[in-house]
Amino acid sequence: MPLSSRIRAMAAPHWLTLFGLILAGWVALYAMALPPGMVAAANLYGVEFWQSLCVVTPDLAGYWGVAAMWAVMVAAMMAPTFLPALATYDDLIHSGAATRAGFGLLLVGYLMIWLGFSAVAAGLQITLYRAGLVSPVGQSLTPWLSGALLIGAGAYQFSAIKEACLTQCREPLTFFMQHWRPGLRNPIELGLRLGALCLGCCWALMLLGFVGGVMNLAFMGLATLIMIFEKLPDLGRHLTKPLGWGLIAAGIAAIANALI
Template sequence: MGAPHWLTLFGLILAAWVLLYFMTLPAGMGAGGHGRGGQFWIGHGAVTPDLAGYGRVVAMWALMSAAMMAPTALPAFATYDDLSHSGATARFWPLVAGYLAVWLGFSVIAGAAQMALIGADLVTGPGDSRSALLSAGLLAVAGLYQVSPAKEACLSKCRAPLTFFMQHFEEGPWRNGLRLGLVCLGCCWALMLLAFVGGMANLAFMGLATLIMVLEKLPQIGRWLTRPLGATLIIAAIWVAATGI
């Protein structure tokens, strides 16, 4: 993974996390000595009830998706890179682009959902839940989905990328990237929506969620994680609903 395309990918992932950091800083921290580039992004997570606000929300979701989901797909990217042999770089970026295109589509939908929830006063501008029932519902949906056949079917493909790509390799990198993105979306959409519960401005939550999703896609570790995580989320949903916290 020392090839230039891998170093570029790692740099883009790091850049997404850095931008998320600046976007989650309160606008008033602009005088804290950050460079001009950092100051440009500070406060861009602020949401207004208009098209510009929707654009900021979608940008935030897109950055979150890139920062959180690209690391979970690194084993699959590496598998495809190995299969490509000659001309790996030319095939690598269309694969990554197809993968991220799916998550960009998710970001557009998630952004619209966030704006609707803001309008209903169920979440704050930064995307944190104001409603214990909403939080409990999201936790319950995520917990139940963890133990669903759909989740297991998607995870089985994410955990065996060689088999997955061998079945569709002739379709080319772009379509393989789209397929991989859809499978990953099937694995992780419910966990990603827990950002409304954990806080879209909470980098610690994002980091923990990323680690969980990375581990869940590893065959030897993930099989011991998926169902216990589902049970934990369901218990958390019951506790939040009962206590109103």
């Protein structure tokens, strides 16, 4: 589809709803990352709910609060990386092979996988916090943990699992042709499959949030861009392995600095 036609197609209600949800997710993340002084100022203006929204540390929020924070974070970060697959599905809508209802179900299936990841990541954050390895905002307190996460994520960039998952994520039309079946149940199944593939691509990069801080907006923005670029066929092939070497080098440097 030509670029001009694609832009016009993305003004449809289902696209505008998706963009609105992504924007709402990033606004919520910004609110949760507000410094205490700004939270107090918001309360002076009668916006009491900001305070509870901004309490996301394990000692105050508990497991479910941290899990909710992770759920918002992965939805805001991972939904944009799913746009190429959604655009391909939208082409199928215009050809008459798919429906707008299927578009929503595809996204629901995809996000269900990442909600599962959120539940696990929240448990991991609380475990690391109680062990004294990360701060209340989820930032590593030891270069050994930072180094291990960086080296592990870098090494994973060269793994066969990462390559297999990326190959399918970069070719959504081929994926849809392989797994297409009639009926409204199929879009959910397709979303679950694509969510699992995306998880296989990105879980190690997401855990790097413990290096820079889970609620670090700069990290989240950079990580989102990297994961989007990695899924682009032309650009991603030239990004994956250099990124892996860079992460390994950063991990070694972190550990080396601790030994000096």
